[in-house]
Amino acid sequence: MKAVLLGTAAGGGFPQWNCACAPCDGARSGRLASRSQDCLALSGDDRNWWLFNASPDIRTQLVATAALNPGPGPRDTPVRGVVLTDAELDHALGLLTLRGAAGVEVHATAAVSEALHGDLDLRAVLDRYADWTWHDVVPGKPFDLDGGLEVTAVPISGKRPKYTGGSTVDGDWVVAYRVVDRRTGGTLVYAPCLATWPAALEHLLADADVLVLDGTFHSPDEMGVRTGGSHGQAAMGHLPIAHSLPELRRHPGVRRIYTHLNNTNPVLDPDSPEHADLVAAGVEVPPDGTVIEI
Numbered sequence: 001m002k003a004v005l006l007g008t009a010a011g012g013g014f015p016q017w018n019c020a021c022a023p024c025d026g027a028r029s030g031r032l033a034s035r036s037q038d039c040l041a042l043s044g045d046d047r048n049w050w051l052f053n054a055s056p057d058i059r060t061q062l063v064a065t066a067a068l069n070p071g072p073g074p075r076d077t078p079v080r081g082v083v084l085t086d087a088e089l090d091h092a093l094g095l096l097t098l099r100g101a102a103g104v105e106v107h108a109t110a111a112v113s114e115a116l117h118g119d120l121d122l123r124a125v126l127d128r129y130a131d132w133t134w135h136d137v138v139p140g141k142p143f144d145l146d147g148g149l150e151v152t153a154v155p156i157s158g159k160r161p162k163y164t165g166g167s168t169v170d171g172d173w174v175v176a177y178r179v180v181d182r183r184t185g186g187t188l189v190y191a192p193c194l195a196t197w198p199a200a201l202e203h204l205l206a207d208a209d210v211l212v213l214d215g216t217f218h219s220p221d222e223m224g225v226r227t228g229g230s231h232g233q234a235a236m237g238h239l240p241i242a243h244s245l246p247e248l249r250r251h252p253g254v255r256r257i258y259t260h261l262n263n264t265n266p267v268l269d270p271d272s273p274e275h276a277d278l279v280a281a282g283v284e285v286p287p288d289g290t291v292i293e294i
Contacts, residue, residue, distance in 0.1 A: 054094030081105030111171030215258025
């Protein structure tokens with residue numbers, strides 16, 4: 001199985017267009033590497049590729065990745081579909097960019113699918129462009145993806161997107177995915193949105209080779225300190241690295257990677273003490289475009 005970290009930043013990317021915090025200034029000056037919004041590509045056979053989430057930056061990400069180039073026919077693409085962890089805008093708006101491709105499959109929980117169909121009305125727009133197939137993901141029930149991948153969703157958070165407003169839909173709003181290469185047994189866990197450290201994640205790590213985990217903030221008060229606002233972990237619903245890193249230290253046999261990094265996060269700077277702590281723990285914050293073989 002191959003995984004490509006197409007994007008590793010949180011919503012808005014890095015640097016964020018309307019932010020002049022120290023990390024963003026570092027990216028604009030070229031001192032720090034820019035990052036696009038979180039998205040992962042997976043394949044079990046190098047021919048059939050699946051996008052886990054579809055960021056607003058998906059066009060740039062696809063064009064920059066040779067394995068995802070179109071061909072051999074004029075409109076052939078190795079991208080078979082999208083698997084959504086949640087209904088957040090930075091994970092779903094890229095579906096609109098993919099609208100010209102026929103035969104795309106989208107896998108999402110019933111709650112996520114309902115949000116995209118009702119509150120956002122995105123599905124109604126897409127149905128006017130191409131014939132897509134939408135599959136309901138049932139947590140705990142494995143499903144297969146072309147190329148030899150077995151995928152299982154595990155609920156990890158009830159965080160709803162802001163645009164859902166007064167939605168009364170109950171269900172699994174945020175899931176992690178356990179992806180197994182049927183040929184080799186290699187296992188990757190993808191959890192880019194995490195509000196707490198649930199027992200379910202502990203079970204997923206028992207036989208995982210790679211974990212790609214939510215690293216949005218380093219500390220709970222980071223947004224307020226960096227931008228002068230009042231936002232924090234409680235408002236944004238993301239477990240900070242300061243709280244998840246001790247948990248990761250207990251799993252040294254797993255390759256551990258942080259993704260969905262907010263533009264305010266000090267670990268974006270390889271010279272920061274916060275980044276040094278990750279290195280000491282054997283935890284990574286690799287750049288966009290990193291290829292992982294499992």
